[in-house]
Amino acid sequence: MKPAPFDWQAPETVEAALALKSVHGDGARFIAGGQSLVPAMNFRVAQPGVLIDLSRVAGLDSLAWSPDGSLRIGAMVRYRAIERDAEVARHLPLILEALAEVAHPQIRTRGTLGGNLCHADPASEMPAVMLALQARMEVRGPGGTRILPAADFFLGPLTTALAEDEMLAAIMVPPLPAGAGTAFLELARRRGDYAMMGVAAVLRRDGAGRCAEARLAFCSAGPTPMAAPGAAALLVGTALAAADIAAAAEAAKAEIEPMGSVQASPAYQRHLAGVLAARALTLAAERAA
Amino acid sequence: MKVRVTVNGVAHEREVEPRLLLSDFLRHEIGLTGTHVGCEHGVCGACTILWDGEPARACLAFAVQAEGHDIRTVESLAPAPGQLNALQQAFQDSHALQCGYCTPGILMTMTAFLAENPKPSEEEVRHALSGNLCRCTGYQHIVDAVLLAAERGA
Numbered sequence: 291m292k293p294a295p296f297d298w299q300a301p302e303t304v305e306a307a308l309a310l311k312s313v314h315g316d317g318a319r320f321i322a323g324g325q326s327l328v329p330a331m332n333f334r335v336a337q338p339g340v341l342i343d344l345s346r347v348a349g350l351d352s353l354a355w356s357p358d359g360s361l362r363i364g365a366m367v368r369y370r371a372i373e374r375d376a377e378v379a380r381h382l383p384l385i386l387e388a389l390a391e392v393a394h395p396q397i398r399t400r401g402t403l404g405g406n407l408c409h410a411d412p413a414s415e416m417p418a419v420m421l422a423l424q425a426r427m428e429v430r431g432p433g434g435t436r437i438l439p440a441a442d443f444f445l446g447p448l449t450t451a452l453a454e455d456e457m458l459a460a461i462m463v464p465p466l467p468a469g470a471g472t473a474f475l476e477l478a479r480r481r482g483d484y485a486m487m488g489v490a491a492v493l494r495r496d497g498a499g500r501c502a503e504a505r506l507a508f509c510s511a512g513p514t515p516m517a518a519p520g521a522a523a524l525l526v527g528t529a530l531a532a533a534d535i536a537a538a539a540e541a542a543k544a545e546i547e548p549m550g551s552v553q554a555s556p557a558y559q560r561h562l563a564g565v566l567a568a569r570a571l572t573l574a575a576e577r578a579a
Numbered sequence: 580m581k582v583r584v585t586v587n588g589v590a591h592e593r594e595v596e597p598r599l600l601l602s603d604f605l606r607h608e609i610g611l612t613g614t615h616v617g618c619e620h621g622v623c624g625a626c627t628i629l630w631d632g633e634p635a636r637a638c639l640a641f642a643v644q645a646e647g648h649d650i651r652t653v654e655s656l657a658p659a660p661g662q663l664n665a666l667q668q669a670f671q672d673s674h675a676l677q678c679g680y681c682t683p684g685i686l687m688t689m690t691a692f693l694a695e696n697p698k699p700s701e702e703e704v705r706h707a708l709s710g711n712l713c714r715c716t717g718y719q720h721i722v723d724a725v726l727l728a729a730e731r732g733a
Contacts, residue, residue, distance in 0.1 A: 292600065292619055293598045293600075294598070295596065295597075295598055296597060296598060297597065298580060298597035298641075298643055300643075324639055324640060324641075324644070325621060325636075325639055328600075328621070328638075328639040328640070328641075329620035329621050329639065331598075332600075332619050332620050332638070333620060341597070343643075343644065345644065370633060393710070394624070394709055394710025395633075395634055395688070395691070395692070395707065395710065396624060396627050396634045396635055396636050396688065396710050397621065397636065397639075397710070399630060399633040399634055399635040400630070400635050400636070400639065400640060480709060481705075481706050481709035482709045482710055
């Protein structure tokens, strides 16, 4: 037994889960899939006195489409369930493309999107993807529900805007604009490892084939998932020619704040960001109708 | 805490501490030592089991979380004592193991992989294998074995 002792609670409603968190405060942790928390507990880096298991909470594990085409992903939906959903593949292929790079199948069986976003590892793929998709977070607390854009949810490494007595209940992903093309690319030392750099791109063309909208978001590129709005703005109105994409990719390198790791210096990460952004934008441009 | 888990088709009930990892539960409570414990932080894949048919790290789950779930370990693969199933036979025929420590986890990963993708390409096998570390073989013979098993319709 590697983790320190803890008390186990498995509430069946959101209200009961929130009540437990209010009682135990920062001595308690919610556990979703546990694929980041349990390693930390095995190392005893994390020693919560109480674990509040969300896997039996009713209503957190469903995928639901609204008539307007937006997708509500319950915070406890496992990655494998998202990966196998044909509608997600059809309407939000960016999620599927990025999921293939999220750790390994053995991790995705248990891992959840909600847990991943709350863990807020800036090297993780999904926070950047949610930024690029302009997802909104449905946060539940004792005072009720509040909605936070992805851009306001991630505050720093392993830090979100969630208060101590709040939990993430769902992620709401708006539909992609009609005809939008998307792409996710990353570079890691081995498949499934943390990316040294990763990028999500979303592009939409107008009737004349010119770029009407562009979004870029990077992982492993700073303290949070990093958007590059300046670079994206450079693309709007262009024909998305190779030179346009090269200029935007170059500009994106100045908008990120890579922190470096044992595997890659910040300068190398910046270089990768330029290369990967150009490739992802080229792919997204090809895919944009 | 009381936990009831089905392991390889047999229902078990035990009184456990919440902090008991599923990997330790399988080895020390149920006595199934085929599930190997390597890194105990989700990197090496040696403890891979099937959780309701899906591959998962036994070291990244607590036994109490497996309450009511169906767990399969490497011991469930062989059809009878002294026999090997088709995947195991392909591993033997291809010399896909040396020390054998990583093998149970790889067999469970590949059992789920081949069920989902019975005719994989070499590239797909290598991707599927990326969550299991082997420090002996250099992987080539493992890839060969999985492709051989697929060819034989395992």
